[in-house]
Structures are given as structure tokens and as C-alpha cells.
Amino acid sequence: MSNMKPVQEVRPIPRNRASEALFGRRLSRFGQDESGAMSEVAIVSSLLLMVFAGIGVDLIGNELQRTKLQNTLDRAVLAAADLEQTIDPTAVVNDYMDKMNLNGSLSNVSVSTGLNYKAVQGEATVTSPANFMKTLGVEQLQATALSAAEERIAKVEISMVLDISGSMDDNNKIGNLRNAANTFIDTVLDDDTQDLISVSMVPYSEHVNAGPLLTQHMRVNWKHGYSHCLEFPNSEFDSVALDLNRTYEQMQHFQWNYFGNNDRDDTVCPRYSYERITPFSQDANELKQQVAQFQPRAGTSIFLGMKWGTALLDPSTRTIANSLQSSGDMDSAFAGRPANYNDVETLKTIVLMTDGQHDKSYRIQDWAYNEPSEVAHWDRYNLWYYLARNVSSYNRSYFYEQKYNAETGDWLLDKICDAAKESGIVIWTIGFEVTDHGAGVMQNCASSPSHFFRVQGAEIQDAFYSIARAINQLRLTQ
Secondary structure (H helix, E strand, O other): OOOOOOOOOOOOOOOOHHHHHHHHHHHHHHHHOOOOOOOHHHHHHHHHHHHHHHHHHHHHHHHHHHHHHHHHHHHHHHHHOOOOOOOOHHHHHHHHHHHOOOOOOEEEEEEEEEOOEEEEEEEEEEEEEOOOHHHHOOOEEEEEEEEEEEEEEOEEEEEEEEEOOHHHHHHHHHHHHHHHHHHHHHHHOOHHHOOOEEEEEEEEOOOOEOHHHHHOOOEEEOOOOOOOOEEOOHHHHHOOOOOOOOEEEEOOOOOOOOOOOOOOOOOOOOOOHHHEOEEEEOOHHHHHHHHHOOOOOOOOOHHHHHHHHHHOOOHHHHHHHHHHHHOOOOOHHHOOOOOOOOOOOEEEEEEEEEOOOOOOEEEEOHHHOOOHHHHHHHHHOOHHHHHHHHOOOOOHHHHEEEEEOHHHHHHHHHHHHHHHHHOOOEEEEEEEOOOHHHHHHHHHHOOOHHHEEEEOOOHHHHHHHHHHHHHHHHOEEO
8 A cells, every 4th residue: 555645636726806906007007107116317427427426425524625725835935934933944934734634745945045035835736545536536635836935135225313402401301312312223223134135313492403405415505514404395294205496495593482691593494414314324323423512402393394304205316315325424335325105125114203392483584684794693692691792672572573382383294294194204203202292292293092102211211112123113114
């Protein structure tokens, strides 16, 4: 008997015709339904967007590297070009790059130096891997930076306009001025600035003695040889220029103040050589020797000192400077000065100092000062000494007239200060133990409130030193 089991017959499961029809319909709809499906265009677009996004990531990373490189190189060359930097400029640039983990990026550093300048230029390159752009065959990206810096000692033209009027005799003001002026001169004139900085010193009191060096090159109606003060019409204070086509009247030689005797040392026009203008100098010793001789005299005409101070910075006086150079009375290094106002390498600045304010100023009537004998007469006699002894009180006023008063002085100073500022001249002013009115006038003249100093006693030395240091900083340009 066999152990094999009989094979069971597999019978097909009867199909439900309704279910089969439903399945067929659903399968057909699925084949026709496009919702949620991506077309070929959509697929390609998506792939392109992914590629461009990857390229953007690579480019942003490269730009960040370039920005870091440029900023670091900018700081490096600025530090290297500093004239006070004693380290080798190339070493300075390399040190900056190394500290920012950019070592090896420098491809070139060039350095140029001269008497009054230092220029540094650097070029650097870094590379970064291209992560996404490799698909386009780009293996790495490159970032390049180029930077240059220059620090230059500018040429400087300075006018020191210093008050030596009679009130400077009080409270040792003249002694404090001497110390302050010497400090200023020593600070701005040193071995490093030789041939770069010129100083014109303009002492003033009731008038300004321009001296023979300047006035011999001008048209002047000379009346005497005692001094060299020139009268300016009011219209000349609208401009910093000196009109060399004009014929100027020479200031009369006489003394107004009367002290009970026939004193003639305190003339309205300063008469002594140390009271004359010293133009276009870089001789610190010569300037300080002149300062050491200053003596307080006469009244105060700030506007006249300022007029001369600005004129010696204006190109209109270049012909005078050229003549002084030809005659050996001016350093040949200053040829071409005063420079044009648009000369970017030249700084023009004035330091104007006073201890007072404007007052009245008188002149002898023309009828009493026409002939050589009359000129000689007023050299022999103090005006008021003579009038008090020889002219009745009723007739004395016929001998003189008022030329200026305080209001006119303030007005003319305001005009010339405005003209100087419009020309680009930097004006520093010092009010030395002045009244509130005097302080206001001087502050109004300054280039800005921060360019005005109001000081007492020995503070004047600090003011002059601060101005000198500020000028030294202004002449360093990048």
C-alpha cells in the first residue's frame, strides 16, 4: 500500500466580475492621473537650481575670503606707511597677514620712501576649494586684494602774528609770550621738517613795520626813512592778497602817547629792527633771537597784523619772495612760495595772538605833515609834548585826526578773517588775558571754536605748544 498522498486539485478562485471592473477603473485612473508627478522640465529645473545654489555657496565663501584679505591688507599697508613706524614696512605687512592666518598670501610688497613721505603697496592672493563648482570643472577659486597707502609730510606755510602792544608790559605777559613763541618755533622747526616749513613772523602793535626787505619791492609814497609801515585802504581787507599795482602811503612817524617828557621810543609805527616782519624763514635761532628782543609799545591794531599775516600766505606776494630769493635774503628751498591755494601738498595756517582789543588810532593832519621839515620836526618831538607846550588847548585838535576806532578795527578784522577762511587758510587764535569782548572777536576770527584758545599767564605756552602739535598732525596726510 503506498504512503503517497493524493494530489489535491487546485481550483481557481471564482472572480467577482464587479470587483474586477472596479480595480480596472482605478488602475486606469492612476495611469492617467498627473497630480504629484514631476515633468521632465521640472526635474531638469530642479537640478539646475541645485547646481546654481551650490555655485552661490562657493562664490559667497570666496567673497568672504576676499573681504577678509582686503581689510587685513588695508590695515597692514596703513600701519607700514606710518612715518613714525620704525619697523621695516614689508615686515609690518607680513606680520598683519600672519596674525589673521593669511600667511603665505602676500605676492608683492613695494615700498617707496623720500625726505617727506613713505608709500607702501601690497598685493595678496588666497585660494579656496570649489565644492560645488567641481561639476563644472572648476577645482578652486581665487581671491585677490590690492592696497596702497602713503603718508606725506606736507609743506607748511605759517604766519605768526604776535601782539607786542603796550599792555603786554603788564603781569609779565611779554615774558610769557617769549617762552610760548620759542616753544612753538622749536616744535614746528626741527631737523625732520627742514626745507618743508616756512615761518613768517609778524609783530604788531598799533601798526606793522613791514621792513625794507618787503617794502623795497612795493610801490610806496615814501616820506621818511625812520620806519616802514604802510597804510591800507579799507577795501584791501576784503582780500588776503597784497595789491602790488597799488601805490601805498607810508605811515607817519610820530609818537602819540605823552608821559610827561619828550619820549619818542613808543611811536605809532614800530621803529626798531626787531619789530619788523621776518618773512619766509626756517631759521629757528634767528626767529627766537627776534622774540627775545620784543618790547611792549603803543596801541593795538589786530586787523593790520592779520592783513600782513594773510598776505604772506597769498600767491600775490610770490614775486616779492622770488626777489628775496634772488638777493639771498630768503632760503632757496622756499622757491615758488607762497604756493597756490589748490596745491594739495601745502598747508597754510596763521597763529594770531593778542592780549587786548581794538582801540582808537590817530594820525597827524596832512597840513602838518607835508614838508620834509615837518617830518623831521615830529621826529624831534613827541606830539603831545609839543602840543602841551606850544599850542593852546583850543587849537590842539586841529593837529590830528582819528584814523580808526574800536568798531572799525573789529569790522576790518572780521573782513580779513573771512577772506582768509574762504581761501582755505587755517586760522588759530589766542586770547591772552582778554576781556569777554576781545575773546568773542578772536573766536569769531578762528577757523572753528576749537581753533580758539583763551588763556591766562603761563597757559599761553601750552596753547602755542598745542597748536604746534596740531599743525604737525595736519601736515601728515594719507
